[in-house]
Amino acid sequence: MSEENFVPLHFDYVDIEEVDRRSKAIYDNLRKRKSIREFSSKPVPKSVIDHLIATAGSAPSGANKQPWTFCLISNSDLRAKIREAAEKEEYENYHGRMSDEWIEDLKPFGTDWHKPFIDIAPWIVVMFKKAYDIVDGKKKKNYYVNESAGIAAGFLIMAIHQAGLATLTHTPSPMNFLQKILNRPENERAFLLLPIGYPAEDAKVPNIVKKPLSEILIEY
Numbered sequence: 001m002s003e004e005n006f007v008p009l010h011f012d013y014v015d016i017e018e019v020d021r022r023s024k025a026i027y028d029n030l031r032k033r034k035s036i037r038e039f040s041s042k043p044v045p046k047s048v049i050d051h052l053i054a055t056a057g058s059a060p061s062g063a064n065k066q067p068w069t070f071c072l073i074s075n076s077d078l079r080a081k082i083r084e085a086a087e088k089e090e091y092e093n094y095h096g097r098m099s100d101e102w103i104e105d106l107k108p109f110g111t112d113w114h115k116p117f118i119d120i121a122p123w124i125v126v127m128f129k130k131a132y133d134i135v136d137g138k139k140k141k142n143y144y145v146n147e148s149a150g151i152a153a154g155f156l157i158m159a160i161h162q163a164g165l166a167t168l169t170h171t172p173s174p175m176n177f178l179q180k181i182l183n184r185p186e187n188e189r190a191f192l193l194l195p196i197g198y199p200a201e202d203a204k205v206p207n208i209v210k211k212p213l214s215e216i217l218i219e220y
Contacts, residue, residue, distance in 0.1 A: 029162065030158065036117075037168055040120070044196065044197055044198070048163060053156065055155055056070065059155040062144030062147065065130075065133065066148075067142040067145045068127060068129055068152050069128040070125055072123060079119055079124060080119065082118055082178065085181060086118060086170070086177070089175075089177065093113070095113075109208075117170075124193065124194070124196075125156075125195075126190060126192070127149065127193075128178075128188040129146065130188055131187050153191065157194075160194075166196075167196050168194065175191075
């Protein structure tokens, strides 16, 4: 281990009472987050989205390979193509691909194959994971790609909410049409589609609850 590869850590230490206060404030804020399917077309400055994606890009990753690409889409023609392709795949899902159990589990959410938010939200982000890098025409291995992309996606979702906006994790399956429409290279695989913007004024969300801490925490 070479010392020249390291720099001093700059860490803002705070007393434990403040740590406790902040942890509670984060929980109180994040538990209000909801996945939104009804969006407003109210504009959001691109600078805001730049900050949010840069936050996602600060996430940790296997060997710091940062195996992700974020495609930001506002062009209406391109969005129309994406919606058409997404709805085609989702129609097939709801009419034969998904099991009866899956369909039943989705009923509380009121979802179907229609995806109007792709046209309505001011911004669409398609996140790609990079199965491997291509450097000087040669393949370079990436590590823990799914885990790394998942962490970055979590950073982005949290940042969107903290900034005062809403999003939805949309995963039409299969998603390879996104690679084709956006002309992404062979080493990239679509991971998530996220509309970003304000909720519609009359937006409604499913009346669901998260599991309590007692059901998700095991102490040793």
